[in-house]
Amino acid sequence: MNNRPMLEIVSLQKRFGENLILRDINLKVARGELVFIIGPSGSGKSTMLRCCNRLEEPSEGDIILDGRNIMSGTSRDLDQMRLKVGMVFQGFHLYPHMSVLKNVTLAQRKALGRSADEANARAMDMLDRVGLAEKANAMPSELSGGQQQRVAIARSLALDPLVMLFDEPTSALDPELVGSVLAVMKDLKSKGMTMLVVSHEMEFARETADRVVFMDGGVIVEEGAPEEIFGAPKADRTRAFLSRVRR
Amino acid sequence: MQSITDQFFNLTIMAKTLPLMLSGLWMTAQLCAAVILLGLVGGLLVALANISPRAWLRIPSIVFTDIFRALPPLVLLIFIYSGLPFAGVEISPFAAVALAFLLNNSSYYAEVYRAGILSVGKGQWEAARSTGLTKAQTLSSVVLPQAIRNVLPDLLSNTVEVVKLTSLASVVSLSELLYNANMARSITYNASPLVLAALIYLVILWPVVRLVSRFQRKLAA
Numbered sequence A: 001m002n003n004r005p006m007l008e009i010v011s012l013q014k015r016f017g018e019n020l021i022l023r024d025i026n027l028k029v030a031r032g033e034l035v036f037i038i039g040p041s042g043s044g045k046s047t048m049l050r051c052c053n054r055l056e057e058p059s060e061g062d063i064i065l066d067g068r069n070i071m072s073g074t075s076r077d078l079d080q081m082r083l084k085v086g087m088v089f090q091g092f093h094l095y096p097h098m099s100v101l102k103n104v105t106l107a108q109r110k111a112l113g114r115s116a117d118e119a120n121a122r123a124m125d126m127l128d129r130v131g132l133a134e135k136a137n138a139m140p141s142e143l144s145g146g147q148q149q150r151v152a153i154a155r156s157l158a159l160d161p162l163v164m165l166f167d168e169p170t171s172a173l174d175p176e177l178v179g180s181v182l183a184v185m186k187d188l189k190s191k192g193m194t195m196l197v198v199s200h201e202m203e204f205a206r207e208t209a210d211r212v213v214f215m216d217g218g219v220i221v222e223e224g225a226p227e228e229i230f231g232a233p234k235a236d237r238t239r240a241f242l243s244r245v246r247r
Numbered sequence B: 001m002q003s004i005t006d007q008f009f010n011l012t013i014m015a016k017t018l019p020l021m022l023s024g025l026w027m028t029a030q031l032c033a034a035v036i037l038l039g040l041v042g043g044l045l046v047a048l049a050n051i052s053p054r055a056w057l058r059i060p061s062i063v064f065t066d067i068f069r070a071l072p073p074l075v076l077l078i079f080i081y082s083g084l085p086f087a088g089v090e091i092s093p094f095a096a097v098a099l100a101f102l103l104n105n106s107s108y109y110a111e112v113y114r115a116g117i118l119s120v121g122k123g124q125w126e127a128a129r130s131t132g133l134t135k136a137q138t139l140s141s142v143v144l145p146q147a148i149r150n151v152l153p154d155l156l157s158n159t160v161e162v163v164k165l166t167s168l169a170s171v172v173s174l175s176e177l178l179y180n181a182n183m184a185r186s187i188t189y190n191a192s193p194l195v196l197a198a199l200i201y202l203v204i205l206w207p208v209v210r211l212v213s214r215f216q217r218k219l220a221a
């Protein structure tokens, strides 16, 4: 296996109008690595993730996905790149007018050009993997938040992404539903998926993350193994943040 | 009492003028079909231009919808039918009516579509685009089905307005339902054909306005 990073963020800057929200972010994510991102609200975590598939357009810098710079290329290339980068949102965003199965097959059919049979088979595999095969014909509104989020994960997985981005995937969930989503993410990690996770689930990070990144004010303040960041943070800002969220 | 029945609900006269009324109804139906179908398609295109990030699409479409919603449809109709010939443009009554009401109506449909599209959350766009769907695919598979469902009562109400609007075509002597009813009235010296026309409009539109109310209540719930 080659050891080129799966995802590389190079000198990324993002401006909204006058405000410089991301200032020179550099991050390499290895194949199969789970990088866990923490930081106060407004520090730019979502913006950074969203730059990785150009849902937000970077102002400066490059995003290299598996050796290919996604900042160059046509809009067709951009669409093809996007389906290689799975994204899971805090608010799930399932398509409410389609069954669970159709949610998972839509992009397979339209963006990947898979046949109906192929897409359905793949969707059922993925739904099975997130434990929801029996809900294939349900509508999203009939599912709990945790189930909806797992369908959203299956929807991304069905496209065989190289990387999965998670933006606070459990923040909108009732506490008792968080576990089922984290379990699916843990399973993904164990199967070798490369993952970038913004979350407040520190326990999950301790058990599953290869690396923890602390962001504040649009920069990466500190990064290291979970035990380093959680056990012996070097920067004052990291310590202050961690003591705040632990309380 | 007898004379009111004779003047307004004269079944013999109604029966005698029925063929004329039906041919008027047929003309009304053709007019509605043209204006509604073209309006639904044209309105959608205008709405898409309206929400486009490209100014050269957006600005003309906003001007279009503003002008044709502000202009009274009757003014527009008479201008097209009686004004344009001064510029050497002769136009049949049917074409004049269809064009005038299409301009008016597609502007209204466009506003309804636009509200519908904006009612669909940004998250739906982002979820779809992040799975590699193009803008057009996202619109047609994800956004528009939800948008249309959200504004179905308004689309229907607007359609009711179109049907009512077509009765204005009588002023350019297009033989639609109201024009023929009025002609029947003058031939028979009896108001029953007008009552019959009113009843026909009611029978057709009442169920639709009921449906609109039902939808509105369901969407509000």
Ligand SMILES: Nc1ncnc2c1ncn2[C@@H]1O[C@H](COP(=O)(O)OP(=O)(O)O)[C@@H](O)[C@H]1O
Pocket (backbone or CB within 6 Å): A016, A021, A039, A040, A041, A042, A043, A044, A045, A046, A047, A048
């Ligand atoms: N579309 C936008 N337009 C303007 N400012 C934005 C936009 N999105 C985010 N921001 C600003 O960027 C900063 C970082 O936001 P975000 O990346 O969402 O932070 P986090 O996810 O860490 O809470 C915030 O100050 C936010 O107000």
Ligand SMILES: [Mg+2]
Pocket (backbone or CB within 6 Å): A045, A046, A047, A168
């Ligand atoms: Mg965020």
